[in-house]
Amino acid sequence: MALSIRGYAAQNATSPLAAHQFERRDPRPDDVVIDILYCGVCHSDIHQARNEWHGSIYPMVPGHEIVGRVTAVGSQVTRFKAGDTVGVGCMVDSCRHCASCNAGLEQYCEEGPTWTYNAMDRRDGLPTFGGYSERIVVSDKFVVSISDKLDLKAAAPLLCAGITTWSPLRHWNIGKGSKVAVIGLGGLGHMGLKFAKAMGADVTLFTRTPGKEAEARRLGADHVVLSTDARQMSAAAKQFDFILDTVPSPHDLNPYLATLKLNGVHCLVGQLEPLDPPVQAGMVILGRRSISGSAIGGIAETQEMLDFCAEHNIVSDIEMIDIKDINHAYDRMLKSDVHYRFVIDIASLKQPA
Incomplete structure (x- = not known):
């Protein structure tokens, strides 16, 4: 019945x-x-x-x-x-x-x-x-x-929220010695910080909102970069092995791609819409960087x-x-x-x- x-x-x-x-x-x-x-x-x-x-x-x-x-x-x-x-x-x-x-x-x-x-x-x-x-x-x-x-x-x-952030971190073998950045501090982003830190990575939060440093550190971030501050973004150039991008709406990927090391990966888990503005192909080609995505x-x-x-x-x-x-x-x-x-x-x- x-x-x-x-x-x-x-x-x-x-x-x-x-x-x-x-x-x-x-x-x-x-x-x-x-x-x-x-x-x-x-x-x-x-x-x-x-x-x-x-x-x-x-x-x-x-x-x-x-x-x-x-x-x-x-x-x-x-x-x-x-x-x-x-x-x-x-x-x-x-x-x-x-x-x-x-x-x-x-x-x-x-x-x-x-x-x-x-x-x-x-x-x-x-x-x-x-x-x-x-x-x-x-x-x-x-x-x-x-x-x-x-x-x-x-x-x-x-x-x-947990598995959406865990899966890409595991797939790209994040662990001790990895330098990871998380973009966005919401339902996905806060889990990304917790997981990356527990896996042994050095973890940075990218945020557009000043004043989130104490909260980000509580959740596992070792560093916080204000992405609207050109000086801070310039200082972060070629720093990261992996970026976990949790932002759910269209945003400019180019400034973040510049912070990836050679062979670095920028992984989208939040945005389903077309990339806007366009990605500068040279930013990808000249560092053998990758833009990827991951689902649950x-x-x-x-x-x-x-x-x-x-x-x-x-x-x-x-x-x-x-x-x-x-x-x-x-x-x-x-x-x-x-x-x-x-x-x-x-x-x-x-x-x-």
Whole structure:
């Protein structure tokens, strides 16, 4: 029998999110049934709810930074049992047979991954609904274990903001002796600082906002460069092996490329729009520099990150909200008024509206 679930949904691109009742599928033999405890709020939730990426399916229940407890498992599931603390990130399925999936890189599935919300289930063709809800049903292949050593509410954003910054740092072998710069101090940037520092790198924050030095150092930065100060940018020339660029809107890459060493890499994890202004090709050619990009991470890599976080006591800096305050939280996010991630206490779904 299908599960009737309480959640919050967008009914169209302009209406506020509001209480919504919907059905989850009957659990399959490979499924894990999870009571959701906490769900992080990602800026992409706003893009999707407001159809800013032009592919929204309504009603939409957002949320892909999910932490919860297992309540039941299917007959084929051996990795999880009732009572386990688990997480679900941005994906709930993929084709499972292409070269990317076979390499544990499900986020690059050649047929496209099935997203946790605003997608269609590969098996039954029904819409997927996310973590702004009391329960979720997910294939065990897309569920990860979360250590109870971690502050569970602050672990929720690791499922997106965390893995988005961890994956490129791991791919480019950041470690002791690496000189890393992070552009932007938001939900992604603050995780980039924490991870790069814990990996042993010498870490710099690039920021356009004066007065962030103490906060950046608290989060792991060894140095802070004000990117609007030509003198400071000139002093940073040819310093870095790797730049993690978390800025979500178009910005000029050229000043940052000048701060890369020979063979340095500038990796975009926030911006999806065309590069504007154009990149000066000489800046790339004359230092054998690279501009690259990275999207979240595969399931095995996400588990690796969570285990690293448990070992190093790394979680996101968060602000807890009740689900009835989600629309106000969206408004604040659009003003960059959050340090550094909102997390919904899903227990608040049980309170009167």
